[in-house]
Amino acid sequence: MTHYRVIQYLSDQGPSLAKVLSADEVMPLKKTLTTYDVALMAMESSVPLTFVIDSLLSEKTLSYQKLIEDGLVLSPLHHPDQAHTFVTGTGLTHLGSADTRASMHSKIQQDDSTLTDSMKMFKMGIEDGIATESRYASQPEWFYKGNGSIVQKPFGKMPSPSFAQDAGEEPEIVGAYINDSVGNPHRIGFAIGNEFSDHITERHNYLWLAHSKLRNCSFGPELLIGDIPQSLEGTSKILRDGDVIWEKPFVTGESNMSHNIRNLEHHHFKYSLFRHPGDVNIHFFGTSTLSFADSIKTIDGDVFEIEVPQFGRALSNRLVQESKNIDSVVVVDVMY
Known part of the structure; x- marks a missing residue:
């Protein structure tokens, strides 16, 4: 095809x-x-x-x-004014590999009182994550990443702030949207995305998830205009000095997800904030494959490479760690 x-x-x-x-x-x-x-x-x-x-x-x-x-x-879609782009995402949406799926299914058979909040939310998606044209399903985890200023172009740098405790890739599929003149969202297409997060901060306390997501990201280089297959297989890898130090396949697409895309779109765009006429929305659909889960610690100069054949060329970005000496207290000026 x-x-x-x-x-x-x-x-x-x-x-x-x-x-x-x-x-x-x-x-x-x-x-x-x-x-x-x-x-x-x-x-x-x-x-x-x-x-x-x-x-x-x-x-x-x-x-x-x-x-x-x-x-x-450049990134395959942008708004001429960066402030009119919302970059957001959803988590706990993917079933992962067969082993991971079996493991998660066994865990969610437990009584709800013994489940973590994350597992409870995953269970909600498993049991009721498929929306139809007439009915929406349970709402997923949702997060805000930033506006258009955080989007880094493909094949360019991926800066990580000096205060970050981790700089890890998240290979995902991205939905790209533009609202029309009356505020109706239109899906323009799909792209490969690197959601890029601070997993140590998130792991320390899940209430810090919001902090861990306020990082740069990248998507592209190509925008696929049209429907995507129910199942997609890709490869995520990290290169250091030209050598692959970590590589793993990942799966995505609705047959590998606990929520369908219609449901994820509903629970994002139900908020009128994201339907202002002319605004752009870039939405990450989640993943189940991370180098962090394999105890990989990235360093300055590492290159993230994410490939899904149906999307053409791989998405590649080089990690740039901001110097610790610029990590000073932000002092707010007053006007009184």
Whole structure:
């Protein structure tokens, strides 16, 4: 099956969309338009996004690899004003491997009084996580990561703050959305994402989950426009000085999830805050595979690489640890 995929790159005139033809070539548009621009055109015309993109394509091609080498590949969707992008996510949504699934199922057979809060929430998803057009299911764990300023471009740096206790990858699928002029959310497509979190902070006390998620992230490089398979298999790896120090397969897609995407979307967009006209939402759907679970400690310069074949090129980012000497007390000025 051929998937329709696009990227954004920095042209001489600014950010612009290009259609992915292969792992080697992309086709730019006749004029400089972003994914956001073209999506709004499609909404206003009530036609499929792919139809509008195809009508705007030029006849020339660009080297995909050259764009990467020159540092010109951008995230595949952005709002022109970073403050109008919400980056959020959901957790405890994936069943994981067969072994993990069996383990979790055995644990949730216990009496509710003996379950941790996390296991109780996982059990809710197992028992009632599938929404339909007429009925929503139980709500999942939900978290806020930040606005558009935290999104790091593919193949670029992934800064970790000086106060972080951990800098760990989270390989996930991302849903990308734009609200139309009356506030109805439209799913533009899906992408590979690295949700990037501080797992030591989270492990210390689960009430610090919110703190652990306020980190940078990345998604792309390609945006897949259309439905994704029920089951997806990918690979997450960490490279150090060019050598792979950790590698593990992961599965995602609705057949590997306790909640379906419709349910996760409902419980995000039910809040009118996320439906302001014109705003962008980037939403991470969760994972079950982490290097942290295998006692991997990342260091400055490590490279995260996440690949799912249906999404084209792998998402890659280099960890940059901010210097501890900038970790000083933030003093708030007063105006009285």
